[in-house]
Amino acid sequence: MHKLLLLGDEAIAQAALDAGLSGMYAYPGTPSTEIMEYIQASSQAAADGVHREWSSNEKTAMEAALGMSYAGRRAMVAMKHVGLNVAADAFINSAVTGVNGGLVVVAADDPSMHSSQNEQDSRFYGKFALVPVLEPRNQQEAYDMIFDAFAISEQYRLPVLFRITTRLAHSRSAVAMRKKIPQNMVTLPSNPRQFVLLPAIARKQYRALTSVYEKLRSEPVLDDLNRLSAGKARGTGVITCGIAYNYLMENISGNAGDYHILSVAAYPLNREKVASLAERCDRVLVLEEGYPIIEEHLRGLLDRDVKVLGRMDGTVPRDGELNPAIVAKALGLKAGQGKEVPAVVRQRPPSFCKGCGHADLYSALSEVMAEAGPGRVFSDIGCYTLGALPPYNMVNSCVDMGASVTMAIGATDAGLFPAVAVIGDSTFTHSGMTGLLDAVIKDSPITLVISDNSTTGMTGGQKSQAVDRLESICLGLGVDRDHLKVIVPLKKNHEENKAVIRTELNHRGLSVILARRECIQTASRSKKAEAAEKNKSGN
Amino acid sequence: MKCDIILAGVGGQGILSIAATIGLAAVEQNLFLKQAEVHGMSQRGGDVQSHLRLSDREIFSDLIPHGGADLIISVEPMEALRYLPWLSEGGWLVTNSVPFVNIPDYPEPEEVIAELGRAGNTIVLDADGIARDLGSARSGNMVILGAASSFISMPFGSLEDAVRKMFGRKGEDIVEVNLKALRAGRDAAAVR
Numbered sequence: 150m151h152k153l154l155l156l157g158d159e160a161i162a163q164a165a166l167d168a169g170l171s172g173m174y175a176y177p178g179t180p181s182t183e184i185m186e187y188i189q190a191s192s193q194a195a196a197d198g199v200h201r202e203w204s205s206n207e208k209t210a211m212e213a214a215l216g217m218s219y220a221g222r223r224a225m226v227a228m229k230h231v232g233l234n235v236a237a238d239a240f241i242n243s244a245v246t247g248v249n250g251g252l253v254v255v256a257a258d259d260p261s262m263h264s265s266q267n268e269q270d271s272r273f274y275g276k277f278a279l280v281p282v283l284e285p286r287n288q289q290e291a292y293d294m295i296f297d298a299f300a301i302s303e304q305y306r307l308p309v310l311f312r313i314t315t316r317l318a319h320s321r322s323a324v325a326m327r328k329k330i331p332q333n334m335v336t337l338p339s340n341p342r343q344f345v346l347l348p349a350i351a352r353k354q355y356r357a358l359t360s361v362y363e364k365l366r367s368e369p370v371l372d373d374l375n376r377l378s379a380g381k382a383r384g385t386g387v388i389t390c391g392i393a394y395n396y397l398m399e400n401i402s403g404n405a406g407d408y409h410i411l412s413v414a415a416y417p418l419n420r421e422k423v424a425s426l427a428e429r430c431d432r433v434l435v436l437e438e439g440y441p442i443i444e445e446h447l448r449g450l451l452d453r454d455v456k457v458l459g460r461m462d463g464t465v466p467r468d469g470e471l472n473p474a475i476v477a478k479a480l481g482l483k484a485g486q487g488k489e490v491p492a493v494v495r496q497r498p499p500s501f502c503k504g505c506g507h508a509d510l511y512s513a514l515s516e517v518m519a520e521a522g523p524g525r526v527f528s529d530i531g532c533y534t535l536g537a538l539p540p541y542n543m544v545n546s547c548v549d550m551g552a553s554v555t556m557a558i559g560a561t562d563a564g565l566f567p568a569v570a571v572i573g574d575s576t577f578t579h580s581g582m583t584g585l586l587d588a589v590i591k592d593s594p595i596t597l598v599i600s601d602n603s604t605t606g607m608t609g610g611q612k613s614q615a616v617d618r619l620e621s622i623c624l625g626l627g628v629d630r631d632h633l634k635v636i637v638p639l640k641k642n643h644e645e646n647k648a649v650i651r652t653e654l655n656h657r658g659l660s661v662i663l664a665r666r667e668c669i670q671t672a673s674r675s676k677k678a679e680a681a682e683k684n685k686s687g688n
Numbered sequence: 689m690k691c692d693i694i695l696a697g698v699g700g701q702g703i704l705s706i707a708a709t710i711g712l713a714a715v716e717q718n719l720f721l722k723q724a725e726v727h728g729m730s731q732r733g734g735d736v737q738s739h740l741r742l743s744d745r746e747i748f749s750d751l752i753p754h755g756g757a758d759l760i761i762s763v764e765p766m767e768a769l770r771y772l773p774w775l776s777e778g779g780w781l782v783t784n785s786v787p788f789v790n791i792p793d794y795p796e797p798e799e800v801i802a803e804l805g806r807a808g809n810t811i812v813l814d815a816d817g818i819a820r821d822l823g824s825a826r827s828g829n830m831v832i833l834g835a836a837s838s839f840i841s842m843p844f845g846s847l848e849d850a851v852r853k854m855f856g857r858k859g860e861d862i863v864e865v866n867l868k869a870l871r872a873g874r875d876a877a878a879v880r
Contacts, residue, residue: 263726321711321724322723487774488772535732
């Protein structure tokens with residue numbers, strides 16, 4: 150059998166291509182980025198004419214995917230967990246419209262917040278929207294279950310939420326490929342009003358959705374993905390969700406027969422399966438990456454025959470990702486332990502790359518802000534958030550995509566003047582433009598600095614929608630031409646840049662400063678690529 | 689057979705090239721493999737690690753259990769120490785001796801080296817220097833891999849083949865340089 154060594158993200162991408170994908174939509178976000186990157190680099194995708202351009206944000210991605218589904222073809226959309234907040238409006242309603250072509254929504258959660266602002270659990274969104282959720286245990290299942298996801302989506306006419314977490318997304322293993330399925334032809338929905346959510350139609354469809362959702366619990370296509378294995382004697386039961394199964398088996402593979410195990414990979418859960426586990430147990434340990442969702446279900450107020458253990462009673466830590474040691478402890482086993490980390494080891498937080506334009510911007514901005522007073526720099530999500538760390542220590546907010554602009558507006562409304570918003574070019578076109586329109590309309594006295602490195606940097610240098618468009622976007626939104634400035638953040642321009650920032654900061658109206666210098670990572674990469682190209686043509 | 693390896697370094701130092709080389713060799717040897725990587729924010733100059741697991745049996749966890757690693761391979765000396773809680777009793781630690789200083793409170797390099805001396809089975813070598821002497825300053829990572837090669841339960845030839853595959857696209861010169869670095873690392877470790 151043909152096998153490839155793939156990250157969980159890449160397994161999902163390859164599976165979608167093999168399962169007849171026609172369109173892939175996404176905005177970069179760790180740990181989901183590699184799904185789109187793989188499809189963009191894939192010669193198979195190119196040969197099959199699969200649509201695979203980055204979208205401006207997760208909402209536009211979700212909507213475009215729904216549009217492709219409307220036209221009868223298979224679409225996938227991928228995002229990090231917090232991206233699903235951005236796409237939530239479209240996502241929740243896509244459950245009510247239902248789908249035509251198969252639609253898979255991949256949400257990559259980041260418990261322990263390796264590269265995120267929270268560790269929200271996307272399975273909640275599945276329940277909220279009343280759609281099936283699949284949660285693969287390993288890379289091979291990530292591949293195989295994408296086929297299931299598309300099939301379920303088309304069979305039940307619903308979007309399917311495909312939930313993974315960081316460790317699966319970014320861990321590599323050998324994956325066996327299946328035979329390729331051809332793409333769907335374009336076909337319109339059989340009911341022309343299916344996607345028209347006027348109240349009368351929405352009410353009818355929502356009612357149908359609630360009944361389908363309950364039916365899904367016992368449908369074999371979902372339920373068969375949840376495996377129940379009975380132990381030898383009455384005793385301890387363990388319910389695992391997704392990759393938690395691996396941490397369990399890492400600890401008990403030699404004597405798995407001592408435990409009753411329900412390994413969950415699909416939701417909504419079949420209640421009878423849970424009951425049949427509970428019948429054989431005095432206590433049930435629930436192991437889930439993320440929130441205690443199943444655990445909260447089981448922890449009833451009235452039925453107390455079985456003791457439930459998990460994150461809510463402290464058997465497992467309430468936050469953070471699981472690992473073999475945490476699971477060992479929860480099972481009452483002795484966890485391995487090497488030596489302590491010696492005191493000589495220091496923290497090494499991420500930092501700006503040598504020669505980064507954001508750093509030169511912050512050098513200038515910090516000196517000007519020292520004159521203006523503390524607590525006035527609202528920033529955003531991206532490499533430039535590192536301005537919060539030494540030596541700059543000057544970022545006062547990092548909340549969600551675009552919030553720098555709008556929080557600065559609110560703060561100046563409250564009387565804080567001057568106030569600065571620092572946002573990246575890609576974050577600006579993701580969710581900053583609408584905030585800027587608000588600022589234009591009331592001429593908020595904020596200084597918006599768009600630190601334009603012409604890429605989506607933090608996630609590794611994906612194409613930014615803002616390239617070559619920032620001036621025209623700002624002017625189009627109504628920014629005053631006299632207060633739209635461009636600076637080049639380089640050490641040699643330090644004094645000049647400070648003067649521009651100082652002038653605009655003191656302006657009692659809206660200013661926008663475009664601090665523009667290409668990301669040094671992408672710049673050096675394209676230089677190398679150019680050199681290689683030259684070499685080739687030279688030979 | 690099982691071999692659990694923690695690869696350590698600083699974002700941007702290219703520990704994944706070491707992981708990819710071992711991974712290629714393991715696939716050729718028909719071993720099971722899992723390799724957890726760090727992508728995202730920490731890649732910007734923060735501490736990064738990769739858990740690489742090889743076995744002739746099915747591997748469950750993507751993460752190596754604490755106290756379970758047979759080997760730590762590090763391209764930076766202080767980073768090697770960060771993962772001691774994962775090293776098994778009797779496990780080996782192979783590290784570059786050249787510090788990567790991008791934080792203001794980096795400890796005295798001698799303190800780090802002294803601490804490495806107390807860590808158990810340790811091989812500390814100036815991989816950058818060895819690579820420079822070979823005329824290819826950028827193949828330090830292959831020197832370190834070579835130095836660690838005797839603790840990875842695979843024939844040395846399989847690592848050589850993997851290097852040929854990894855760098856084949858870049859031309860015969862690059863392949864040769866990296867093979868030289870790999871062998872120089874192995875020889876430097878053997879002298880100790």
